[in-house]
Amino acid sequence: MNNSELTQLLQSLAKGKTSVANTVERLKHFPVEDLGIAQLDHQRELRQGVPEVILGEHKSLEQLQIILTAMVKHGSNILVTRLSKDKATALCEQFPTAKYDGVARTFCLIQHEIKNSGVGKILIICAGTSDLPVAQEAAITARMLGNEVEELIDVGVAGIHRLLARQETLRQAAVLIVIAGMEGALPSVVGGLVAKPVIAVPTSVGYGASFGGIAALLGMLNSCASGVTVVNIDNGFGAAFAANRINKKA
Secondary structure (H helix, E strand, O other): OOHHHHHHHHHHHHOOOOOHHHHHHHHOOOOEEEOOOOEEEOOHHHHHOOOOOEEOOOOOHHHHHHHHHHHHHOOOOEEEEOOOHHHHHHHHHHOOOOEEEOOOOEEEEOOOOOOOOEOOEEEEEEOOHHHHHHHHHHHHHHHHOOOEEEEEEOOOHHHHHHHHOOHHHHHHOOEEEEEEOOOOOHHHHHHOOOOOOEEEEEOOOOOHHHHHHHHHHHHHHOOOOOOOEEOOOOOHHHHHHHHHHHHEOO
8 A cells, every 4th residue: 555545545534435244354464464374564665655565575475475465465566586487477367467587587467557766767788688687677577666677788898899889878867877797897987977876686696716796796796886776796786776766656
């Protein structure tokens, strides 16, 4: 339940348009609903401006079904991240209006309009096509949180002219999420070209000495471009969530 929905409910009660019993029914699981296998936080959208997001990885299909059924009853928009294809197939059969992105491994169920609540555009830049799963996770998350998103794909430092040809696009963004594996140099380059917040995401893409993304992570943490913020390896969701907070209207 968000601030607008709660306000409308209480105004309806005050004006006699809804009953006390109906209001109690709507609020009986507020702020937390005990599902046995999870404590569903219905107050999160009031506190943070966005509903609870579900991490699908390591949850069983049965657990996900219980959680999503409860969220659907409350009319929430639903985002599940890191969801495998087999679980997504079963959930899409149960919730036919949902959409699954196999690249990002995200499951989205939109029950009410997502309004643009950002002051500007979030630009997502990824170094190579191999980084697309992380970039797609970031893009879908940012859009579900109510942001306008643009994507630049395959503009890594191995062909730096591809990035330099899009400098106007870089300058127009309010927040930039820069995703790269290998040595992780791309965020430093972007950070030296713009005056806007840059959030760097190291990916686990790379050859032997990349150590599953640790080389890119250390490169980004030691960026010579001042002010670059770094999230964890492959954490497109975390980068998008941070970008959403930066881009949120007051």
